[in-house]
Amino acid sequence: MxxxxxxxxxxxxxxxxxxxxxxxxxxxxxxxxxxxxxxxxxxxxxxxxxxxxxxxxxxxxxxxxxxxxxxxxxxxxxxxxxxxxxxxxxxxxxxxxxxxxxxxxxxxxxxxxxxxxxxxxxVPPCFFTKNAINGRQRKEESFDISSNYAKVANISSSSCSPSESSGGSTSSEEHEAHSVPSYILPRGTSLTNVQNKKLEEKVQAICSEIPIYVCVMKKTNISGEHQHMRFSGEYSEAYLLFREKMLMLHCHGKSWEVMCRSQVPSGQCKFQKLCKGWKRFACDNNLQWW
Missing domain, CATH: 2.40.330.10 (DNA-binding pseudobarrel domain)
Known part of the structure; x- marks a missing residue:
């Protein structure tokens, strides 16, 4: 050989x-x-x-x-x-x-x-942003926003709960995820039975791994020169851990750039609010207050 x-x-x-x-x-x-x-x-x-x-x-x-x-x-x-x-x-x-x-x-x-x-x-995210699919290069977070009853907007992260990917034992992070509510309402907010039903349906469809923030539109949100949408201090401290960031809001297949900025009023807790760009989003989606 x-x-x-x-x-x-x-x-x-x-x-x-x-x-x-x-x-x-x-x-x-x-x-x-x-x-x-x-x-x-x-x-x-x-x-x-x-x-x-x-x-x-x-x-x-x-x-x-x-x-x-x-x-x-x-x-x-x-x-x-x-x-x-x-x-x-x-x-x-x-x-x-x-x-x-x-x-x-x-x-x-x-x-x-x-x-x-x-x-x-x-588990893959339940939905992707238009910019992500197109590969646009931006330092921004994505949020899905819908008017659940013309007057209620919900905001969520774009990802599913990891626990749905397996039938085995869950990790400590998964247990922690299950210990938080599926959505959060600002204190003093009350919804009608119709709104509650629509909200529950939307929350289940979104499949978010963090609580969805639900806001009932008020006059200050969608009228006047300085329109904005405010997150509660508790929600801001838990889930919006930045001083200022440009976000992409998505509704009915369209996108809007909106600035989210922290604010600390004298004698009050810090909170985040949607400001620059919010007025255009509210107008284009015909948001109403009550």
């Missing part, structure tokens, strides 16, 4: 890798650690083999079927997913130690499966 030629092992391994490329079956995984929100470093072996073949922009497709345009760049000699990656992170509510499995499905597309630290696949 002849002696194998020098380098046959390397060639065989290379041919195997090439065959995988041709079959579009490249797979790799990443555990989200460190500064994962700004960029994701691709494996060196994948980057080396696909050198010159990877497009400058690649589409990430999640379990939901939606795609996100992410820019491919070089950073300190490494190939990274950068611009647009932060939007993918935000849209899926990814957290530290989440486990992502990528399938390289062609020159400009990767399919992504997402698992939580317990090893269970995470």
């Amino acid at each position: 002849g002696k194998p030629r020098k380098g046959w092992r390397e060639k065989d391994a290379s041919d195997h890798w090439n065959n995988q490329t041709d079959d579009q079956c490249k797979r790799f995984f990443k555990v989200l650690i460190g500064d994962f929100r700004k960029r994701l470093v691709l494996p060196d072996k994948l980057a080396l083999h696909l050198r010159g073949k990877i497009a400058r922009s690649i589409k990430l497709e999640s379990r939901s079927g939606h795609t996100f345009d992410v820019q491919v760049a070089k950073n300190s000699g490494r190939v990274v997913l950068q611009s647009g990656w932060e939007l993918f992170i935000s849209a899926h509510g990814l957290k530290k130690l989440d486990f992502l499995v990528f399938k390289y499905d062609g020159i400009c597309r990767m399919k992504v499966l997402i698992f939580d630290p317990s090893g269970c696949e995470k």
Whole structure:
């Protein structure tokens, strides 16, 4: 039996890798650690083999079927997913130690499966923002807003409860999620039976992992020069942990940019309010007060 030629092992391994490329079956995984929100470093072996073949922009497709345009760049000699990656992170509510499995499905597309630290696949968000689907690059949060009875607007995060993804034991975070109410009303707010029924239906459809804030429109919300919508201090401290941020409000398939800003009146608790852009949103959606 002849002696194998020098380098046959390397060639065989290379041919195997090439065959995988041709079959579009490249797979790799990443555990989200460190500064994962700004960029994701691709494996060196994948980057080396696909050198010159990877497009400058690649589409990430999640379990939901939606795609996100992410820019491919070089950073300190490494190939990274950068611009647009932060939007993918935000849209899926990814957290530290989440486990992502990528399938390289062609020159400009990767399919992504997402698992939580317990090893269970995470439930895809119930809805995505129009900007997220189009891959627009903005530092903004997404909120879904609907007028449940022409006078009631609800605001929620765009993600489902993780506990729905598995039938096994629940984590401490999942228990904590179940201990909070599905929605929150400002003190002193009362709804009619019709409003309560519509609200319950909407809350179940949204499937939010944080409580939905429900606000009954008052005259100050939708009339006058300085129209705004105020969140209660308790809700602001628990779920709106920023000083100022541009949000995207979505209603009936359309989007509005609205500034959310913290305010601390003298002798009162800090609260957040929707201000710049809110007037246009209220007008376009014909919100009414009572």
